[in-house]
Amino acid sequence: xxxxxxxxxxxxxxxxxxxxxxxxxxxxxxxxxxxxxxxxxxxxxxxxxxxxxxxxxxxxxxxxxxxxxxxxxxxxxxxxxxxxxxxxxxxxxxxxxxxxxxxxxxxxxxxxxxxxxxxxxxxxxxxxxxxxxxxxxxxxxxxxxxxxxxxxxxxxxxxxxxxxxxxxxxxxxxxxxxxxxxxxxxxxxxxxxxxxxxxxxxxxxxxxxxxxxxxxxxxxxxxxxxxxxxxxxxxxxxxxxxxxxxxxxxxxxxxxxxxxxxxxxxxxxxxxxxxxxxxxxxxxxxxxxxxxxxxxxxxxxxxxxxxxxxxxxxxxxxxxxxxxxxxxxxxxxxxxxxxxxxxxxxxxxxxxxxxxxxxxxxxxxxxxxxxxxxxxxxxxxxxxxxxxxxxxxxxxxxxxxxxxxxxxxxxxxxxxxxxxxxxxxxxxxxxxxxxxxxxxxxxxxxxxxxx
Amino acid sequence: xxxxxxxxxxxxxxxxxxxxxxxxxxxxxxxxxxxxxxxxxxxxxxxxxxxxxxxxxxxxxxxxxxxxxxxxxxxxxxxxxxxxxxxxxxxxxxxxxxxxxxxxxxxxxxxxxxxxxxxxxxxxxxxxxxxxxxxxxxxxxxxxxxxxxxxxxxxxxxxxxxxxxxxxxxxxxxxxxxxxxxxxxxxxxxxxxxxxxxxxxxxxxxxxxxxxxxxxxxxxxxxxxxxxxxxxxxxxxxxxxxxxxxxxxxxxxxxxxxxxxxxxxxxxxxxxxxxxxxxxxxxxxxxxxxxxxxxxxxxxxxxxxxxxxxxxxxxxxxxxxxxxxxxxxxxxxxxxxxxxxxxxxxxxxxxxxxxxxxxxxxxxxxxxxxxxxxxxxxxxxxxxxxxxxxxxxxxxxxxxxxxxxxxxxxxxxxxxxxxxxxxxxxxxxxxxxxxxxx
Numbered sequence: 001x002x003x004x005x006x007x008x009x010x011x012x013x014x015x016x017x018x019x020x021x022x023x024x025x026x027x028x029x030x031x032x033x034x035x036x037x038x039x040x041x042x043x044x045x046x047x048x049x050x051x052x053x054x055x056x057x058x059x060x061x062x063x064x065x066x067x068x069x070x071x072x073x074x075x076x077x078x079x080x081x082x083x084x085x086x087x088x089x090x091x092x093x094x095x096x097x098x099x100x101x102x103x104x105x106x107x108x109x110x111x112x113x114x115x116x117x118x119x120x121x122x123x124x125x126x127x128x129x130x131x132x133x134x135x136x137x138x139x140x141x142x143x144x145x146x147x148x149x150x151x152x153x154x155x156x157x158x159x160x161x162x163x164x165x166x167x168x169x170x171x172x173x174x175x176x177x178x179x180x181x182x183x184x185x186x187x188x189x190x191x192x193x194x195x196x197x198x199x200x201x202x203x204x205x206x207x208x209x210x211x212x213x214x215x216x217x218x219x220x221x222x223x224x225x226x227x228x229x230x231x232x233x234x235x236x237x238x239x240x241x242x243x244x245x246x247x248x249x250x251x252x253x254x255x256x257x258x259x260x261x262x263x264x265x266x267x268x269x270x271x272x273x274x275x276x277x278x279x280x281x282x283x284x285x286x287x288x289x290x291x292x293x294x295x296x297x298x299x300x301x302x303x304x305x306x307x308x309x310x311x312x313x314x315x316x317x318x319x320x321x322x323x324x325x326x327x328x329x330x331x332x333x334x335x336x337x338x339x340x341x342x343x344x345x346x347x348x349x350x351x352x353x354x355x356x357x358x359x360x361x362x363x364x365x366x367x368x369x370x371x372x373x374x375x376x377x378x379x380x381x382x383x384x385x386x387x388x389x390x391x392x393x394x395x396x397x398x399x400x401x402x403x404x405x406x407x408x409x410x411x412x413x414x415x416x417x418x419x420x421x422x423x424x425x426x427x428x429x430x431x432x433x434x435x436x437x438x439x440x441x442x443x444x445x446x447x448x449x450x451x
Numbered sequence: 452x453x454x455x456x457x458x459x460x461x462x463x464x465x466x467x468x469x470x471x472x473x474x475x476x477x478x479x480x481x482x483x484x485x486x487x488x489x490x491x492x493x494x495x496x497x498x499x500x501x502x503x504x505x506x507x508x509x510x511x512x513x514x515x516x517x518x519x520x521x522x523x524x525x526x527x528x529x530x531x532x533x534x535x536x537x538x539x540x541x542x543x544x545x546x547x548x549x550x551x552x553x554x555x556x557x558x559x560x561x562x563x564x565x566x567x568x569x570x571x572x573x574x575x576x577x578x579x580x581x582x583x584x585x586x587x588x589x590x591x592x593x594x595x596x597x598x599x600x601x602x603x604x605x606x607x608x609x610x611x612x613x614x615x616x617x618x619x620x621x622x623x624x625x626x627x628x629x630x631x632x633x634x635x636x637x638x639x640x641x642x643x644x645x646x647x648x649x650x651x652x653x654x655x656x657x658x659x660x661x662x663x664x665x666x667x668x669x670x671x672x673x674x675x676x677x678x679x680x681x682x683x684x685x686x687x688x689x690x691x692x693x694x695x696x697x698x699x700x701x702x703x704x705x706x707x708x709x710x711x712x713x714x715x716x717x718x719x720x721x722x723x724x725x726x727x728x729x730x731x732x733x734x735x736x737x738x739x740x741x742x743x744x745x746x747x748x749x750x751x752x753x754x755x756x757x758x759x760x761x762x763x764x765x766x767x768x769x770x771x772x773x774x775x776x777x778x779x780x781x782x783x784x785x786x787x788x789x790x791x792x793x794x795x796x797x798x799x800x801x802x803x804x805x806x807x808x809x810x811x812x813x814x815x816x817x818x819x820x821x822x823x824x825x826x827x828x829x830x831x832x833x834x835x836x837x838x839x840x841x842x843x844x845x846x847x848x849x850x851x852x853x854x855x856x857x858x859x860x861x862x863x864x865x866x867x868x869x870x871x872x873x874x875x876x877x878x879x880x881x882x883x884x885x886x887x888x889x
Contacts, residue, residue, distance in 0.1 A: 006676075006679035007791070007802030008792050008795060010809075011791055011805060011806050012792060014672070014810050014814075015785060015788060015809065017813070018816065018817055021817055022778070024826070025821065026778070028824070032735075033739035037736065039721060039724060040739075099739075101743065102742065
């Protein structure tokens with residue numbers, strides 16, 4: 001009889017293995033059924049709302065939007081037409097479907113929706129502030145990670161469809177905040193962070209370099225300063241405020257700043273250095289580029305140029321803004337941005353709720369605190385007139401693009417106010433041909449968000 | 452029947468009630484052109500039920516439980532297959548269901564008597580050999596089918612019950628070990644291993660790679676039974692060695708697998724949903740669309756997809772009848788396989804039969820269901836009794852007959868030398884032979 005029981009154990013083994021597999025299958029189907037349905041031609045999409053409850057996408061197509069009402073959001077929120085894939089709707093379409101495995105597809109009265117963190121009023125104000133110029137602006141709460149503004153120009157009114165898509169201007173169908181751009185002198189924030197991490201604040205502040213309007217490095221390369229008369233002898237604070245290129249070229253080639261150490265800090269910040277694999281930030285399914293640069297030789301022109309923020313260096317405006325959060329928070333950890341505040345299912349029950357998350361430690365708290373002070377001093381000394389009403393930590397940048405034919409203007413920074421913990425990045429393309437300045441855009445943006 | 456007629460009638464009523472409930476669902480919720488289609492189906496199903504209930508008592512059995520479950524499943528299967536797309540009587544499937552019932556009787560008669568089948572063992576080996584030769588001669592290297600006009604036969608299916616029988620009949624040889632070099636071996640086990648390997652290679656040659664895991668599972672069940680055989684004396688080293696060998700063979704198999712198999716192993720069905728991932732993606736969409744309770748018999752769309760009635764039948768049932776019902780059907784098949792847990796087999800031979808059938812059925816169901824739902828690579832194997840396919844139905848019926856045999860065994864007389872007529876046995880020696888069989 002004992003041996004017969006063994007036969008039962010073997011049968012039990014086969015049955016239990018199969019039942020375990022079936023249980024896994026049922027769980028898988030329960031979890032993934034909305035995704036399966038989105039791959040069929042049977043959908044009933046719900047709404048996307050901004051942070052005030054305003055509809056910014058209606059999957060049913062029943063809402064009548066005013067002409068151009070959503071033009072500031074087109075390439076960020078997107079739609080279900082498949083023309084733009086790196087958008088909120090395209091990447092979260094299964095969450096928007098009024099379907100659940102229990103209820104099936106609900107044609108009428110489904111409450112599947114995405115509630116975003118976007119402030120449409122502020123976003124539109126920023127869009128208008130560009131006055132037809134091109135570029136992008138992004139701002140978020142550096143305490144919570146909520147993205148409040150993210151607009152990119154030129155943009156598209158998705159409610160009008162895609163007629164004449166071939167005639168659209170380049171960059172219309174992408175949100176530029178998510179893609180790499182030449183950062184100009186905003187790159188110097190990363191270089192100062194590297195210097196602080198490598199040397200420490202005391203040693204860095206003790207360093208002084210001379211600017212005579214240009215600097216010829218050891219290999220014969222010439223780094224020009226925007227001030228042709230030169231800034232004279234400066235310390236790091238003055239160099240940041242003057243955005244002095246020769247100072248930073250000399251800093252990079254300083255024996256106390258080994259290039260391998262700079263490379264290490266840059267890599268920690270998220271740069272893909274010297275052709276390393278590009279990294280991405282995931283923002284609720286939307287893919288955002290980080291940064292890339294080339295560091296070969298500390299005395300090489302291109303390497304120094306890269307650390308100043310020109311040449312081959314590329315950083316996305318979103319990433320520039322996120323570094324500001326690590327400085328503003330004083331922790332050296334970035335607050336990870338999110339666009340979705342919550343998701344409701346077909347019954348209107350909250351199925352997903354956003355949660356603030358942080359990156360790993362990018363740099364020390366001491367570095368964050370010192371960098372914060374440098375930027376705040378820069379803001380206090382240079383921006384109280386152009387961006388009044390806010391205590392700002394800020395750094396400007398001018399990026400030479402199209403082989404020096406055009407200059408893009410950038411401003412990155414943060415508001416030092418616990419009531420309005422806002423970090424931002426504004427990019428204004430071809431700044432000399434626009435009727436607006438990046439400071440005016442920042443001012444409009446902060447006023448729209450905070451007031 | 453004779454022992455408990457009340458239970459027999461009650462079981463019959465339960466089966467009838469289950470089928471009536473399904474037919475009522477079709478009538479009120481199904482997609483049919485005219486009501487007569489439903490009546491035709493109802494008449495066929497209930498007629499088959501009643502005929503089986505009448506025929507069964509003519510067979511001398513200890514238990515009819517497996518028979519009741521078998522008719523329950525087969526007629527459920529007939530109802531499913533008759534509803535796909537639109538309600539109509541699936542005549543071909545009905546014929547194969549009847550063939551499966553008949554095969555179950557054959558399986559029962561062949562396997563019920565331990566001692567009789569032990570004497571006929573050589574015919575099992577010959578049967579395996581004949582089928583393998585037929586495959587070699589008549590199917591071709593890229594096909595698993597033999598065509599007879601509009602009928603097709605998949606001869607490799609017949610190898611499954613034969614291998615189960617070979618495993619069961621050879622299990623008693625476990626204690627007859629011989630010295631080979633440094634190893635103690637059982638000749639019959641080695642032959643069985645060789646035959647299983649040959650069958651697997653043949654399946655490879657026919658490009659019926661989906662069946663290989665089923666044969667491997669049958670052999671594995673037999674192997675485990677031999678390990679558990681009284682005084683089998685399997686060392687841990689042997690077990691570990693066997694495990695490593697299996698992993699190595701699986702690894703080499705994947706490495707050497709044809710390109711289309713490797714494509715299936717690593718295909719992302721959602722990025723290739725119009726190509727290699729078409730059937731699976733449509734199958735999953737159908738399950739999602741059906742939800743727990745289904746869209747209604749005949750109201751699905753999956754019947755437009757190739758192999759809806761066989762390879763992805765679980766999804767087709769889920770779409771029309773709901774995932775809950777599809778799971779219930781699978782549960783009923785599991786219940787049939789679990790019967791030996793409630794009513795244990797009476798001998799090690801019958802236990803091995805039950806374990807072999809259990810291994811074959813569970814692995815086939817797993818390959819079909821998990822494969823079509825993208826949990827494992829997709830293969831073209833059938834769900835026993837549910838998928839359409841004549842050869843599969845007949846072999847499933849044969850194996851169900853083996854389960855019936857394990858529930859209602861007979862122990863014929865052992866071959867003994869003629870003893871002197873009235874010689875008294877010594878009082879101290881008990882009548883041990885029957886006990887030894889258990």
